[in-house]
Amino acid sequence: MTFDPSHIHFQDLGSKGRYVYAADGKEAEMTFTKIGTSQIIIDHTEVPTSFRGQGVGEGLVLHAVEAARRDSVKIRPLCPFAAAQFRRHPEWQDVLAR
Known part of the structure; x- marks a missing residue:
């Protein structure tokens, strides 16, 4: 399987939301x-083992970053994985909540 970021979908759940990538009967989410x-x-x-190392988790966070830029929203990454991605991507600092 090859990761295709265009298959990431957004779900608005009211006061919550999530980004989802599904393939081969499995689902990754942020x-x-x-x-x-x-x-x-x-x-x-959460990224299933079979998706790891393909950029799926990073892609999920990137979708949130792109939406934050578009909507003038700041992101507070409390999830350890998301926080690590923000440290790895200094170009995302414009949407990081301080």
Whole structure:
């Protein structure tokens, strides 16, 4: 299987939301909680073993970063994986909540 980031989908769940990548009967997700209209907290990322090492988790976080830029929202990455991605990507600092 080759990871295709165009297969990541957004689900708005009211005060929460998630980005989902599904393939081969498996699902990876990154969940977040909305804090008003100007901030989200990324609270969980889960990637099945079969997807690891393909950029799936990074792709999930990147989708949130791109949406944050588009919507003028800041991100607070409480999830350890998302926080690590923000440390690896200094170009994402513009959407990082301080």
